[in-house]
Amino acid sequence: MGENIGCMEMRRLELPDRSQSKMLLDDLVVRIPTVAPQLVDRPLVLYGAGKLGQLAAQLMDFLGIPIAYAIDRSPPANNLLLDRIPVYLPEEAPKKNHASHLVAVCVVVAPYTPIQSYLHTMGWLHVRPFYDVAEAYAGRVPLNNGWFAGALNTNDREQISRLLDAWYDDISRAAHLQFLAWRVHREEWLFSAAPVTIDNRYFIPEVLSALNSEECFLDAGAWRGTVCQRFLIESKGKFEQIVAIEADKDNACALRDWVKSLQPDQKNRIQIRECALSEEQGCFPFAHGYDLTSRLMPKAMGNVETFTLDYLNIPCSVAKIHLEGGELAALQGGLKTLKRYRPILAITVYHNCDGLWRTATWLMEHLSEYLFLFRMHAWCGTGAVIYAIPKERQV
Structure with missing residues (x-):
């Protein structure tokens, strides 16, 4: 585990x-992954002292x-990460460390x-x-953005091939292949x-053109209100x-504080539910206190109440569903709701191997008369979102 990858070239x-x-899919399938x-x-x-750093x-x-230190081309004003880890300009880092230290690149917006x-x-x-x-530490922390797909088998190839036929446009086919190339071969x-569009995640032009003034917006995995705030705008x-x-206690508290800060005509129309969505109801282990990466996780120390969307x-x-890998389970627990209300959907698919084809296949098999798009909103195989737009709402 962990052999160094040589300097890659962008294809x-x-x-x-x-x-x-x-x-292009066949090219990915025939080669054996070595990562x-x-x-x-x-x-x-x-490398990188921003949010991911x-x-x-x-x-x-x-x-x-x-952590020995961080390096960044635009260090924070105090030259510290988390107010204690030194941050240097790249050229200021000790050259004697170049051969002995491991650099972890904390950038996905480029x-x-x-x-x-x-x-x-x-x-x-x-x-x-x-x-x-x-x-390498996935069993100990809830972050799971770095999963490796491994070799694609015959069934994977058949399922993905069907999706490449079914996507609404060539951009979706390209985005799906870009996602696969990283997950399978780290290419x-x-x-x-x-x-790759960084700034319009969940609000691509095809979604914005379909919105009206009577929307009920579901933000599943609302974190601290960032996407809700974007919806308001x-x-x-x-x-x-x-x-x-x-579902996360700290995030829910911050979310409530944000809602309280709004004008009455807005905050009175916002409802907060402190729970998790899944395919079944109950009380399940949940990793609280991990900010953006908190999630349902076997053997986690905390618990959370789960409900089905139905x-x-x-x-x-309109529904945005970003649940750190729990998206497919949430959809499966909400099929009646999806069929009854036919929402515009924005579903993240980059947290586990369901994103290779299972989530998209489930959506296409269960939702009729929808247009399906795939878009990438970050690099390193992250920021992958499936959009489903009812044909009757297409502009």
């Missing part, structure tokens, strides 16, 4: 049609893994390949994405006319209701 491709996308998680087997340096530092703290190439050019020998490092594929405050579901019977017309 640049034209937007594929159905036939071309299947040829694996990366244990911290040498002193650790973080902060999360990385917190998780390493929990694991008891020390391509990984140019960053890795830049660090190799500076002399750093051991460079990996942070999520590859975190995946960065870049398609012309199919950019995009809807210009014209909506019927927002239902925000958040039990809650929320009359949602």
Whole structure:
């Protein structure tokens, strides 16, 4: 586990049609993956002191893994990460560490390949994405963004091939292949006319053009209200209701504080449910206190009450579901609701192997007269979102 990956090259491709996308899929299938998680087997340096760098530092703290320092082209004003870990400009880092230290790249808002190439050019020998490092400790922390798909088998190939036929547009085919290339081989594929869009996650043009002033917006996995706030902006405050579901205790508290800060005409239309969505009701282990990565997790120290979407019977017309890997289970527990209210859906699929094809296949098999799109909103195989738009709401 954890052999260093050589300096990668970004593969640049034209937007594929159905036939071309299947040829590219076959290229992924026939090659044997040689990548694996990366244990911290040498002193650790973080590249990037932004949000992901902060999360990385917190998780390493929990694991008891020390961080030597961080490097960043735009260090924080106090030159500290979490107010205690030194942050240096790349050129200021001790050159004697280049061969001995492991650099974990904590950036997903830009391509990984140019960053890795830049660090190799500076002399750093051991460079990996942070999520590859975190995946080596997946049983101890709830973060699961770094999973490896492994080799695709015959059934995987058949199921994915059907999806490549079924996606609404060539951009979706390109995005799905880009996602697969990273998850299977840790390769960065870049398609012309199919950019990774960082700033419009959940609110792509096809969704925005379908919105009206009577929406009931379900935010499942609402965290601290960031997406709800974006919905307020995009809807210009014209909506019927927002239902925000958040299971983590700390996040739910922050979510309530945010709602309290709003004007009465807005906060009176927002309902918060402190629970988790799943395919069954009960009380299940939940990893509280991990910020964005808190989730249902076997053997977690805490617990949370779970409900099915059908039990809650929320009359949602737009639903964003981001549950750190619990998305398919939540959908399965809400089939009657989905069929009754036919909401616009935005579903994250980058937290586990359900995202390869199972979640999309379930949606396409159970929701008739929908358009299905796949978009990438971050790099390193993250930010993958499936959008489902009822045909009657297409503009």
